[in-house]
Amino acid sequence: MLQMIVTGLLCGGLLGFVMQRGRFCLTGGFRDMYIAKDNRMFYALLIAITVQSVGVFALIRLGLIQFNAGDFPWLATVLGSFIFGIGIILAGGCATGTWYRAGEGLIGSWIALFGYMAMAAMMKSGALVPVNDGIKEVAVPVNSIPETFGISAWPFIALLALITAGLVVKTLRKPKVAIPAMKPKRKGLNHLLFEKRWHPFVTAVLVGLIALLAWPLSEATGRMSGLGITTPSANILQYLVTGDGDKYINWGVFLVLGIFLGSFAAAKGSREFRFRAPDAKTAVSSFAGGLLMGFGASWAGGCSIGNGLVMTAMMTWQGWISLIFMILGTWTAAYFVYVRPRAKAKQNRSAASAAATA
Structure with missing residues (x-):
C-alpha cells in the first residue's frame, strides 16, 4: 500500500507540475488547430506519444512489463470520443487539464471535475452501466495495429518518429515572433522551474517520459496499465460513497491526486495560484462539459490521456x-462556441454600421 501511495503521488505530482508549468493543454491545442491554424500543441502531443511508444515497447521487449490490446469496440470509441471532444470545449479543459487547472484554483474546473467524476461513476458502476456496456458489444477482436497486419510494432513506431521529427524540424525552422525579453526576477533552478517560459516541445518530451515511467510503477502494484484518468477519477467518488477501498483504491487514484498536488505546487511556486470563480453561464457550461467528458470517456474507454496519449x-x-474523433468533436464544439458567435457578432456590427451610415 505504501509503495502504491508513494509512486502514484510521485508520478502524478511530476505530471501535474510539468503540465502546469508547460501549459500542456490538449483542449486548447485541438481548438487552435481549427481556429488559429496553430498545430504546435498537436505536434507536442505526437512527441509525447513517440517518446512513450519507444520506451514502452522496449520495456515489453525486455520482458519488464506486459500489455494486451484486447478487442476494439469501434462504435463506442467513435461516438464516445466525439462526445468527449465536445465536452472538453464546454468544460474549458480535458480530463487531465481539468485536474491540473483545479490545482491552480480555478473553481470552474472544480465544477467540471465533479460532473466528470459523477458521470464516469454512473457509467462504470451506477445506473448507466447498461448504457455503457451495451454499445461496447459492437467490437472487432483485434485492437492492435501491428497484429492486424501481422508485423512488429517497430515499423509503425519508426514511421511515427520520422513524421514527428519532420513536423518538429519544420516548425522550429519557421521565423519566430519577437517577444520582448523580461528581466529574470529569480536565479538558477528557481528561474528555470517557476519563471522561464517552457517550450511546448520540451514539455512534451517530459510528459512522454513520465507516461513511460507510469508503466513499471503501476504494474509493480498489480495495475497492468500506464497513465489513466477517467476510471481513477470515478473511483475516488465511488470510494467516498461506498467506503470500499479494496475495490476502488489503486495506483491510479493516487496518480490523479498527485496531478492536483503537483499542479498546486507549480502554481504556488510560479505565483499563478489564485481562486477564480466563474459566472453563472460559465459554471453551467463547465458542469455540462464535465458530464459529457465522463460519458464520452467511459464509452470510448479513455480520455485525451488514456486514449490520446x-x-x-x-x-x-x-x-x-479515438484521437481523430476527439479532435473532430472539439472542432464541432469550437464552431458553435467560438466561430459562429464571432461571425454573427461581426455581421451585426457591419449591419449596424451600414444602418448608421444610411
Missing part, C-alpha cells in the same frame, strides 16, 4: 481512431 503509443486502433 497512451493507447496511441501502444499502436492500437482504439487510440488513433
